[in-house]
Amino acid sequence: MQTLHYDVVVVGGGAAGVAAALASSRNGTKTLLVERNASFGGEATNSWVSAFCGFYTKGEKPEQCVYGIGEEVLAKMREYGEDTDYVINPSTKNASIRFHPEVVKVVLDDILSASDVDYRLCTTMIDTKVEDNKLVSIIIMDDEDKYEVYADAFVDCTGDANMIHMCGLKTMWGDEDGSIQQSSLSCLVTGVPKEEIKIDTLEAAIKKGKEEGIKDLHKERGMIIKVRNEDYGYLTIPSVTPKDLSGEELTKDHIALRKQALAYTKAISTYGEGFEKMHLLATAPYIGIRESRRMIGKVIIKGEEMLEGKKCDDVIARAGWPCEMHKGTGVKFTAMKENDWYDIPIGALVSKDIENIFTAGRSISAESVALASLRVMGTGFATGHAAGIVASVYAKDGNYDTKAVQKILKDQKALI
Ligand SMILES: Cc1cc2nc3c(=O)[nH]c(=O)nc-3n(C[C@H](O)[C@H](O)[C@H](O)COP(=O)(O)OP(=O)(O)OC[C@H]3O[C@@H](n4cnc5c(N)ncnc54)[C@H](O)[C@@H]3O)c2cc1C
Incomplete structure (x- = not known):
């Protein structure tokens, strides 16, 4: 088994993971991104979920609520001739950005190859090593070898909290009755x-x-x-x-x-x-999973906080997509006020149990109802961006200061 050393390791190369890795690397920490599929994009490219939701609020005139790395991805898509204007769904009145999965694959390849991130496709995390309440290393494998990867901070962007699960930590699954979305x-x-x-x-x-x-x-x-x-x-x-x-x-x-x-x-x-x-x-090559395991964080975002459009001082991203619940024979949308959003607090990205594990995207620490809004990819770019900065600051300083994280996010053009 070979040994590798990084400041920050991100596992999972979906919207959240790509943003996390880029953000961490741009903040000066040596960063590895690991993805088990043959392309980046997660469900956008491997489950053919071909619309970015969450970039805009809902209203007569939707307003953009995600910028930063998410906006950079849209700009690169435009270079490839994609129309990134929003489309309003005639049934739900929600605004999303349609895309071609093959274009998104190439766009993410381009952005990553122009960065200092080390990235590996076709590589799977298969184990973790926890000592003294810290994640010390993860084991990854490809078809040639296994690698033990040491880092100061880790970001679980697997969508299913696989890293946290492999650490033996308790996770959330579904609502209070254990029922998940389809x-x-x-x-x-x-x-x-x-x-x-x-x-x-x-x-x-x-x-x-x-x-x-x-x-x-x-x-x-x-x-x-x-x-x-x-x-x-x-x-x-x-x-x-x-x-x-x-x-x-x-x-x-x-x-x-x-x-x-x-x-x-x-x-x-x-x-x-x-x-x-x-x-x-x-x-599509792989089932699209709307809801599975989620990290238990220092803060758990509640359903009512989403619906009331709660704002907070420790904000690290905005979420503007309504609650979209797929259960039983249908889909039900519950919206916030016209053109409103709610703030995502930093504590929802930070593990309650192991101080050097962070998360974003679909594994975020939230109640099931709030996840039905938070899980969309526009919001995933934003939470991933923030998780990459928190992990990077932690890797440098051994802790994270919320104001410092917010300043770096603003410097990197994120909207908070
Ligand atoms: C049917 C369906 C329709 C949807 N519609 C929309 C929509 O219209 N718009 C929208 O914005 N969102 C939509 N969503 C939600 C959205 O697709 C996901 O919530 C979003 O992709 C989550 O992003 P993520 O980066 O957290 O995770 P993912 O996109 O799931 O990415 C996680 C990545 O981690 C990798 N990974 C996992 N475990 C490992 C491991 N052990 N080692 C290495 N890599 C690993 C996976 O291969 C994957 O690439 C939909 C979801 C579904 C299922």
Whole structure:
């Protein structure tokens, strides 16, 4: 086994992890980013979740509430000819930025290769070593070798709090009853209407399909994330509720989801007006997980704090996406006030149990209801940006000063 030494190690190269690694490195700490897939982007590229939510508030005239590294990613997308203006969903009135997953892969490769971050794809964290209440090292592996990586600070951006789980720490799972949101398989479909698609239209077709006896249809309300002005998009309705993240469970889930993908295509193309030519081209490489394990942090963001648009002095990022809850047969949105946001406090990124572990993105310390808002990728860029700075400051000083973190974030053009 080889040995590597860094100041900061970030595991997971989704929106949160890429932002964390870039932020840490730009603050002068030697940083490694590890990702098990063959591309960066996390669910954006590996689960074909092809819209950035959370960059804008909800309102007649949405306002941008995430800048910093998130904005830099959008700017690079524009260089590749992508339109990064928001689109307002006709059913939910929420504003999101549509993108092509292949462009996002290249954009993140470009930004990382122009930075001082050391990064490795096709590399998986398989273990952790904790001593005296500190994470000392993690073990990563590729198809050649295993590597023990030592660092002063670690950032868990695995989306599923895998690092924290491997440290043997307790995590949160779901709401007070242990119920989590559904996970869904994104399906690339062609032959759909070019205009934005209404949730009600899809629901009517799925219900009719159920009545007519098509099997493997469960959820009734959901979306096709349309590629702007094109006749294709990503159907995200086939859904399951994993009971854990074991290979045994996820094997069963992927097999069930593939069957559902065929069934939803059949129901919508048979009974959806304007969808007669809809075909399934492919399903995403990996199930998209909306909710799983979350870190227990020094602060746990509460559902009511999100809905009331709570502001705080120890803010490190803004969150403007409403609560989007996928349970049962539908999806339910609960919004804040027009164009409002809530502040994310620094304590939600800091482990309660081990002082040199930080997190961001989907593993953030929050109640289930708040996570239904916080998990989106625009917000993930913002929390990742902040977690990278907190980890970097900790690696340099052995603690973190909130005011110092806030100043660096502002210097790096983040909006707090
Ligand atoms: C069906 C669906 C639709 C959604 N729709 C939207 C939407 O329209 N807009 C939006 O903004 N958000 C949407 N979301 C939410 C969003 O996709 C995720 O919450 C977001 O991607 C989380 O970002 P993240 O960086 O925290 O984690 P992820 O994107 O999950 O990235 C985590 C990364 O960590 C890596 N990793 C995990 N464990 C290890 C390990 N042991 N070693 C190495 N690497 C590891 C994974 O491979 C992954 O690449 C949706 C989610 C789903 C499931």
